[in-house]
Amino acid sequence: MRTVQLGDRWARTERSHGIQLVQYHKHDWLMILGLVVIVILLNLINPFYRFVGRGMMTDLMYPLKGNTVPIWAVAIFAIILPIFIFSIHYIRKRDLNDFHHSILGLLFAVLITAVITESIKDAVGRPRPDFFWRCFPDGKGNYDSVTGNVICHGDRKVIKEGHKSFPSGHTSLAFAGLGYLSLYLAAKINIFDRQGHASKLCIIFFPLLIAALIGISRVDDYWHHWQDVFAGGLIGLTIATLCYRQFFPAPYDSDAVGPYAYFQFLTGEHVNELENIGQDAQQITSQDVHPDDRPYFTMDTAQVVENRNMTARGNGPFYDLESGRSGAPKDVQSRESI
Numbered sequence: 001m002r003t004v005q006l007g008d009r010w011a012r013t014e015r016s017h018g019i020q021l022v023q024y025h026k027h028d029w030l031m032i033l034g035l036v037v038i039v040i041l042l043n044l045i046n047p048f049y050r051f052v053g054r055g056m057m058t059d060l061m062y063p064l065k066g067n068t069v070p071i072w073a074v075a076i077f078a079i080i081l082p083i084f085i086f087s088i089h090y091i092r093k094r095d096l097n098d099f100h101h102s103i104l105g106l107l108f109a110v111l112i113t114a115v116i117t118e119s120i121k122d123a124v125g126r127p128r129p130d131f132f133w134r135c136f137p138d139g140k141g142n143y144d145s146v147t148g149n150v151i152c153h154g155d156r157k158v159i160k161e162g163h164k165s166f167p168s169g170h171t172s173l174a175f176a177g178l179g180y181l182s183l184y185l186a187a188k189i190n191i192f193d194r195q196g197h198a199s200k201l202c203i204i205f206f207p208l209l210i211a212a213l214i215g216i217s218r219v220d221d222y223w224h225h226w227q228d229v230f231a232g233g234l235i236g237l238t239i240a241t242l243c244y245r246q247f248f249p250a251p252y253d254s255d256a257v258g259p260y261a262y263f264q265f266l267t268g269e270h271v272n273e274l275e276n277i278g279q280d281a282q283q284i285t286s287q288d289v290h291p292d293d294r295p296y297f298t299m300d301t302a303q304v305v306e307n308r309n310m311t312a313r314g315n316g317p318f319y320d321l322e323s324g325r326s327g328a329p330k331d332v333q334s335r336e337s338i
Helices: 014-024 026-044 054-060 071-093 096-124 131-135 156-162 169-188 199-220 226-247 260-266 271-285 301-309 330-337
Strands: none
Touching (some): 014 026, 014 096, 026 096, 054 131, 071 096, 096 169, 131 156, 169 199, 169 226, 199 226
């Protein structure tokens, strides 16, 4: 299987690199499974049943409606759609590092957002705008004669869901997945290239628009107050940014086109590890294996030396815009003088 672009010899293929890549990040994938279990448990426990008196029902008597955007549709927009875009980029560039890290970062963004959102929901227990009809489906209110708290006689599951208004889970998950996708697209199309191509902004804003519309639908369906949607969007977008930066440079960075792993490989930061693994690879290459079928870490001596001698990012020559002089960082100059 021939390795092709990104960067020709640096490209990764599923056959040569997939298993090693997953093994290297096995702890991350185990954490993904742990987050899934936590989300399930948070959905099973009962939220805090906040006091709801007769006088508070004024803002909680909106009609009980269904979901315009069901949760399975949110999963499609926040997870399936981004992975589809990542797959298209992988088919074009054949870079498995980028494909693996983009999916891993997306799953972390969505699952961490889900854990935070569900934890806050259970702790706060804010009633939904339609709580009255969840509590009293027949429209006849019943309150404790001493405390004045509601005495609900509706379906237990419906009442339980009625105490999980803040923050909006649909909105937070939508902004986590689609916000992550916007950052990914911004880097891949080089939106900050200073060429004035404003049309690129439309591509970046489109996923965010979908997330915003999902949040608005939650208010229109009377499942959430506007504060719930605002907080959910803020949580999702913040976590998406943090998780994206864990694997990729910022979209405005000159190296935004690829993940950190790509540039770490180029600068020789993994040379020692590759040399150790290369001992096993030599056994493979000595068995008349076609060069294109060799593992990605099979490196000849010249390639190892080249990687080791490559200038690290941030240590190369610079150009002083104010004085018009070119030079190198102080630490480089001091080493040259020695």
